[in-house]
Amino acid sequence: xxxxxxxxxxxxxxxxxxxxxxxxxxxxxxxxxxxxxxxxxxxxxxxxxxxxxxxxxxxxxxxxxxxxxxxxxxxxxxxxxxxxxxxxxxxxxxxxxxxxxxxxxxxxxxxxxxxxxxxxxxxxxxxxxxxxxxxxxxxxxxxxxxxxxxxxxxxxxxxxxxxxxxxxxxxxxxxxxxxxxxxxxxxxxxxxxxxxxxxxxxxxxxxxxxxxxxxxxxxxxxxxxxxxxxxxxxxxxxxxxxxxxxxxxxxxxxxxxxxxxxxxxxxxxxxxxxxxxxxxxxxxxxxxxxxxxxxxxxxxxxxxxxxxxxxxxxxxxxxxxxxxxxxxxxxxxxx
Numbered sequence: 474x475x476x477x478x479x480x481x482x483x484x485x486x487x488x489x490x491x492x493x494x495x496x497x498x499x500x501x502x503x504x505x506x507x508x509x510x511x512x513x514x515x516x517x518x519x520x521x522x523x524x525x526x527x528x529x530x531x532x533x534x535x536x537x538x539x540x541x542x543x544x545x546x547x548x549x550x551x552x553x554x555x556x557x558x559x560x561x562x563x564x565x566x567x568x569x570x571x572x573x574x575x576x577x578x579x580x581x582x583x584x585x586x587x588x589x590x591x592x593x594x595x596x597x598x599x600x601x602x603x604x605x606x607x608x609x610x611x612x613x614x615x616x617x618x619x620x621x622x623x624x625x626x627x628x629x630x631x632x633x634x635x636x637x638x639x640x641x642x643x644x645x646x647x648x649x650x651x652x653x654x655x656x657x658x659x660x661x662x663x664x665x666x667x668x669x670x671x672x673x674x675x676x677x678x679x680x681x682x683x684x685x686x687x688x689x690x691x692x693x694x695x696x697x698x699x700x701x702x703x704x705x706x707x708x709x710x711x712x713x714x715x716x717x718x719x720x721x722x723x724x725x726x727x728x729x730x731x732x733x734x735x736x737x738x739x740x741x742x743x744x745x746x747x748x749x750x751x752x753x754x755x756x757x758x759x760x761x762x763x764x765x766x767x768x769x770x771x772x773x774x775x776x777x778x779x780x781x782x783x784x785x786x787x788x789x790x791x792x793x794x795x796x797x798x799x800x801x802x803x804x805x806x807x808x
Contacts, residue, residue, distance in 0.1 A: 474499040474653055476794070477630040480640035483570065485539025485556050486671045488623045489513060492535040496649060496668050503656040504666075512681040515668040517656055526662025526808060527689040530770075531655050531801060532679060532759050533648025534672030534695075537641065538783050540569065540624040542604075545615050549608030551578065553624065554599055557673030562596055563784040568627035569604060571618050577627065578606040578618075626785035636791045637714070643787035644696030645672065647777045651694045651798035658802050663688075672759055676726065679759035683766035690733065690771050691763040692804065694797055696787065697721075697751060697776035708752065712778040714790040717747025718797040721774040723754050726761025730771035737773060737804055744803045747796050751776060775800060 474495065484492035496515050500507050506518040515535070538559050544552035551571075555561075564580045571578055582602050604624070608614035628641035640646075652666045665686055670678030683691075701713040712719040720737050722729050741748040751774075760772040777797050780788040 474650065476638065476640070476646065476650055479646040479649055480630050480642045483575070483625055484535055484537050484642065485623045485625050486536040486674045487556070489535045489670050492646075492649070493668070496535065499653050500656060500666070503653065510681060510685070512678045513670040514678045514682045516682065516686070517666040519656075519660060519664045521659075521661040521663060523661035526660070528663040529660070529690040529692070529805065529808065530665040530667055530686050530688040530763070531652055532667040532669055532682070532691060532693050532763065533652050534645045534669045534678065534759060535649060536671055536673050537625060537644070537646075538673050540604075542571065542618050542620055542622040542624070544620070545611045546603065547611050549606070549610050549614040550581075551604035551606060551614060551618055553602070553604055556623070558783055560783065561599055561602060563781075565597070565602065567785045569624045570627045571604070571606065571624040572622040574617070576606055576617050578604040578624070581605045628785050632791070637788055638791055639786045639788050641785055641787065643777070643779050643789050644782050645694070647696050647789065647794050647797065648694035650794065651801055654798040655801050655805065658805055660805055660808070662808070664805070669759055676757070676759050676762045679762035680766060683763040683770070687767050688763075688770055691760065692801060693758055693760040693763070693772065693774045694801060695758050695774055695776040696779040696782060696789065697756065698782045699778035699780045702780065711753040711755065712749055712751050712776070714778045714780060714788070714793060716749045716778075716793075717741075718793055718800050719749050719751040719776040719778055721751045721776060724757050724774070725755065726757030727764045727772055727774070729773040733771055733773040736807070737775070737800065740804045740807050741800050744799070746800045746803060747792070748800065
C-alpha cells in the first residue's frame with residue numbers, strides 16, 4: 474500500500490467504504506484476525522502468548538473532511554454543507570468529486586465584481602456558496618447528485634520540492650499507512666491496530682472501538698496542524714514539517730500519560746528517530762475516546778505536521794511520515 478493510493482481514495486466521514494476496502498486488502502495479508510465492527514471500524518488483532526505484557530492499540534482514522542449535498546437550485550447548482558471543520562475561506566473555486574459516480578464540480582460564489590461592499594468585507598458562509606456541476610436545470614442536478622450525496626476535494630497526490638508531498642486527506646491517511654507498517658511487526662503481548670471511522674465529526678467510530686478493545690495503552694497516529702510559515706514566532710508554530718514526528722502532551726480531547734510521553738521521547742533518541750514536541754494545546758483526536766471509555770487507557774498521540782490541514786491541499790514532509798511509523802514500531806519493540 475502506498476500513500477498516493479490512500480490519499481486519493483474517497484472517504485469522507487460516514488462514507489469510508491473505499492478506504493476500508495483498501496485497508497482490508499492490505500491488512501488481510503499481514504494479520505489473520507481482521508474484523509469490521511458495527512461502526513465500520515477495521516480492527517486487526519494479534520494475540521501474543523505473554524499475558525504479562527501490556528495490551529496495546531494503535532489507532533488512526535480512515536475518514537476525511539468533505540461535503541454533503543443539501544439542496545438544488547432552479548438553475549442546477551448544488552447547495553451543500555461541510556462534513557467536519559472546513560473553513561469556507563479555503564473552498565471557493567476548488568474542484569470536488571461528488572457521489573459514487575464521482576461527478577466533477579467546482580465550488581463557486583458570486584464574482585467579486587458583483588458583490589456589494591459589505592459582501593467583500595465579510596467571509597462568505599456556506600449559504601452563499603454552491604457547487605457547479607454543469608447541470609442545465611434542477612431536475613438534471615437532482616438526478617446526478619441527489620440529496621445526501623457526499624463530496625470530497627479533487628486533489629491529486631503530488632511530491633514536490635525537498636521531500637514534500639501535497640495531497641488531500643493526509644489527515645489521517647498518514648496514520649493509516651503507519652498502522653500497516655506496525656502490522657508487519659510481532660509483539661509478545663496483545664496488539665491491535667484500529668482503523669476508525671468518523672473522527673472528523675466527533676470521534677464517533679473510536680468511541681465504540683475503545684469501549685470493546687479496552688487496551689492498557691493506546692497510541693493514536695494523526696496528522697496535525699503546522700503553523701510554521703511567514704513571520705509566525707516560533708512559540709506559535711505548533712510544529713514544523715521536517716523536524717520529525719510530533720509528540721503531544723495535551724490537546725482539547727486528552728492529556729498524554731506522562732510516562733508514555735517520556736518513554737516515546739527516550740525511544741526516539743535511542744533509535745535516532747527525529748521528533749519534536751507539539752507546542753500548542755489545540756484540536757482533538759481519537760485519544761479522547763480511548764482515554765475516557767470503559768476502564769480508560771494510558772494514551773499518547775504521534776502526529777505528522779501538516780500545513781493547510783482541513784483544506785484541499787495538505788502539505789507534509791515524507792521524512793516525518795516515516796518517522797511516525799518508525800517511532801511507533803520502535804516503541805512497540807521496547808515494551
